[in-house]
Amino acid sequence: MLRRLIAAAALALPLPALAEGEVVYWPLVTDGTEYRRIAYPPQAGGLVVLADTTVVFDVRRADVNYWPITREHLSDVTRGSPVVAGTLEIVDEAGTVTGIVPEAYLLWYPEGVGAGQAEVVRGERAAQVYESYLAAARAAADALRDHQRLVAEHHAAVEAWLKIAATRPAQLPPPPPEFTIPEPEPYNAFATAPEAAPIVSLRPGRYTIRLRDPAGGLVPGTERHLTAFAPLTRGTGFVIRPGDRWTQPVISFSPEATVYATGRTDLYLQPVPVAKYVARDFTRLFRPQSHDVVDPFLTLWVPELSGVDPAADISLTLWNGTEQVGTRALAPFRVTQTTGRSLGYVIEEFRPGGGTLAPDFTAIKLDRGTALTRVALAGGGQLPDSERHIREVVPAAGWALFVPALLPLFLALNVKAVARRRRQSALKLAGAPGGAAPGVVRGKQG
Amino acid sequence: MTPAPRHVPAARTVAVLARREAAAALGGFGVYIATTVALVAAVWLLLVDVRALDVAGILVPVDPYRAPLDVALLVLALFFAVSAAVSTARDRASGTLEVLFYGPVDETTYLLGKLVGLIVAYAVTLPLVAAGLFGVALLSGFALPGTLPASLVLSLVPAGMVVGFGILLAIGTSRVRSAVLVLGVVAFVMLGAAAANSIVLMVPIDHPSSPVLALRDALAGVNAVLHWVSPFAYMQRIVGEGVAIGAWQTAGIGVAGALVATCVMLALAAAWLRWRGVQRGGE
Numbered sequence: 001m002l003r004r005l006i007a008a009a010a011l012a013l014p015l016p017a018l019a020e021g022e023v024v025y026w027p028l029v030t031d032g033t034e035y036r037r038i039a040y041p042p043q044a045g046g047l048v049v050l051a052d053t054t055v056v057f058d059v060r061r062a063d064v065n066y067w068p069i070t071r072e073h074l075s076d077v078t079r080g081s082p083v084v085a086g087t088l089e090i091v092d093e094a095g096t097v098t099g100i101v102p103e104a105y106l107l108w109y110p111e112g113v114g115a116g117q118a119e120v121v122r123g124e125r126a127a128q129v130y131e132s133y134l135a136a137a138r139a140a141a142d143a144l145r146d147h148q149r150l151v152a153e154h155h156a157a158v159e160a161w162l163k164i165a166a167t168r169p170a171q172l173p174p175p176p177p178e179f180t181i182p183e184p185e186p187y188n189a190f191a192t193a194p195e196a197a198p199i200v201s202l203r204p205g206r207y208t209i210r211l212r213d214p215a216g217g218l219v220p221g222t223e224r225h226l227t228a229f230a231p232l233t234r235g236t237g238f239v240i241r242p243g244d245r246w247t248q249p250v251i252s253f254s255p256e257a258t259v260y261a262t263g264r265t266d267l268y269l270q271p272v273p274v275a276k277y278v279a280r281d282f283t284r285l286f287r288p289q290s291h292d293v294v295d296p297f298l299t300l301w302v303p304e305l306s307g308v309d310p311a312a313d314i315s316l317t318l319w320n321g322t323e324q325v326g327t328r329a330l331a332p333f334r335v336t337q338t339t340g341r342s343l344g345y346v347i348e349e350f351r352p353g354g355g356t357l358a359p360d361f362t363a364i365k366l367d368r369g370t371a372l373t374r375v376a377l378a379g380g381g382q383l384p385d386s387e388r389h390i391r392e393v394v395p396a397a398g399w400a401l402f403v404p405a406l407l408p409l410f411l412a413l414n415v416k417a418v419a420r421r422r423r424q425s426a427l428k429l430a431g432a433p434g435g436a437a438p439g440v441v442r443g444k445q446g
Numbered sequence: 447m448t449p450a451p452r453h454v455p456a457a458r459t460v461a462v463l464a465r466r467e468a469a470a471a472l473g474g475f476g477v478y479i480a481t482t483v484a485l486v487a488a489v490w491l492l493l494v495d496v497r498a499l500d501v502a503g504i505l506v507p508v509d510p511y512r513a514p515l516d517v518a519l520l521v522l523a524l525f526f527a528v529s530a531a532v533s534t535a536r537d538r539a540s541g542t543l544e545v546l547f548y549g550p551v552d553e554t555t556y557l558l559g560k561l562v563g564l565i566v567a568y569a570v571t572l573p574l575v576a577a578g579l580f581g582v583a584l585l586s587g588f589a590l591p592g593t594l595p596a597s598l599v600l601s602l603v604p605a606g607m608v609v610g611f612g613i614l615l616a617i618g619t620s621r622v623r624s625a626v627l628v629l630g631v632v633a634f635v636m637l638g639a640a641a642a643n644s645i646v647l648m649v650p651i652d653h654p655s656s657p658v659l660a661l662r663d664a665l666a667g668v669n670a671v672l673h674w675v676s677p678f679a680y681m682q683r684i685v686g687e688g689v690a691i692g693a694w695q696t697a698g699i700g701v702a703g704a705l706v707a708t709c710v711m712l713a714l715a716a717a718w719l720r721w722r723g724v725q726r727g728g729e
Contacts, residue, residue: 067654068654068659068663069651069652069653069654069656069659071663240504240506242502242503242504244503245502245503248502250502250504250505250506251506252506254508256508256692257506257507257508258506258507258589259504259505259506260499260504260505260506260507260587260588261503261504261505262499262500262503262504264503265503267504291666295687295693295696297693297694297695297696298687298691298693298696299693391587391589393499393586393587393588394587395496395499395500395585395586395587396585396586398493398496398497400585401489401492401493401496401582401585401586402486402489403581403585404485404489404577404578404579404580404581404582404584404585405482405485405486405488405489405578405582406482406485406486407482407485407574407577407578407581408478408479408481408482408485408571408574408578409478409479409482411478411574412475412478412479416475
């Protein structure tokens, strides 16, 4: 009876209004390599973006829940979550307020998603790019479909001919001609559908961002700090492939690092532009609630996607001490499997022959046995800070390395032995005629 | 009429006590064995890179001596913490403390003398560490980092903090064995918490109700406190996370923090010693 009463009362009461959710900034940011949407619930603190890059700000209302496994506040930000309408305001350190009205944009991947650099296309060009993308994608799909139809027709013709041939007719018609129509080039490019949002590119510095509603009032909960950071410096890193393990390259992004080599194989150095960032800022860029890096003075080197043009006239100067011992040019290389029981491979300089073959990598080759202590790219204007120290070492056996570790013990034993000898000599002298009286306690004193 | 006792400057008393303490520390085999163990531990860690180079034929370490030097200095610091605790407890147990206080010695001069003496002994071991590492560098081919002298010199500050920590813990004990035991437990907790935190972070957690989650958060909290309290953490912050990677601001903040912490520990130790008295007594 009581249950029925409660149920009836519950039905009579109006349903509670759904919680509106919290204001979550959901910017589209880049680290110079790729674009990602990063959610900033209020608990995530200030926003972090890379300076001088295009940033798309999206402000939404979403439920926020704490996820203890990653110790992060996760926002239920989806395309369906309500957008907080208004004009984005950015206040710089001088107090200047800049209003950013939403504009059309799309994300354009000319080489495909996950390959090459993405670009934010904004304004009127966004619609043009999207239209041309749709046209090109449809044309590519049509061409592929036509090709598949021709392939299917050819297969059917061949099968029909084989059936005829199986009956051993007196007059066998000629077989269908060989199918030589090449498959159309795959179309990998991709563009997102155009949307509207405030878009900015900020100089390095600290800002305050907030959202002003159409009535002119500040939207509560939208005021946040924003940090735009830039590289501290730029330099040149190297991807180094040992000739006998070309698929297992090592990286040398920091110019302070020394390259150690045993000298048993050729080395292939592929220059890469790198940038040095404050580690905490760079880590927070894609993981704003990260607990990993707390030291604000740590820095890290990061490769930049704008790689070295393989056709660029770049050469490496080799030094042995203070003597320049030669230069090596950037060249394309191709890896060819060798036949026979050895199942090895050879790395050869790639010579374009007009076919479809492409080089496996582009690098500067350092021949095995070349005595050198450092290398640097010639004409360092394009690729600065490229000097690397190279040490060819033949490490001693593991046990031998422990010998210097025993030095303090040997020293102590020697010092003690010398001290004992001196003490014994002194006691002998003391025991001699005219010396100390008999009964002198000899040996170590307590 | 009895003559007035001759005034002895406190600095001179500190110097005499420090000389006695340093001579006692350097006169035994312990310090040399500890230095050898420290270097053996360093070589053992360096062998990881040596073997990696041997296998791959190429290696680009940012600083192959960072972890080895960290461990070597940690081992040395631990030894001097034990030395400080043993020496302080032995002074009380043997009655030396009481005798000293009949002379121109007070709590501050006694503690300063002990601290300075053990820091001097620590400083004497540093050239041995440098020479050992130089030998290892010659044999392995891995060049010593240019920051090695700065790392060794700046390690004096956290080493002083470690010694002060050992003295502070030993003030409360009357027996050598108790002092070593207390220091061992505290050092084990401090170093073990950091190690346990690293291990727990590697354990995959697939459900919010996992008991590992509570352990991980508890260890993270403990480590956050130890980061600012543990003298061993200061050693790592100044040498491994500061000087070794060129983060001089980090090292500077660490040095300042270690100096303040050492002063606080000495002040606490002096107050405790004054409250407890210098006479022999059971615990």
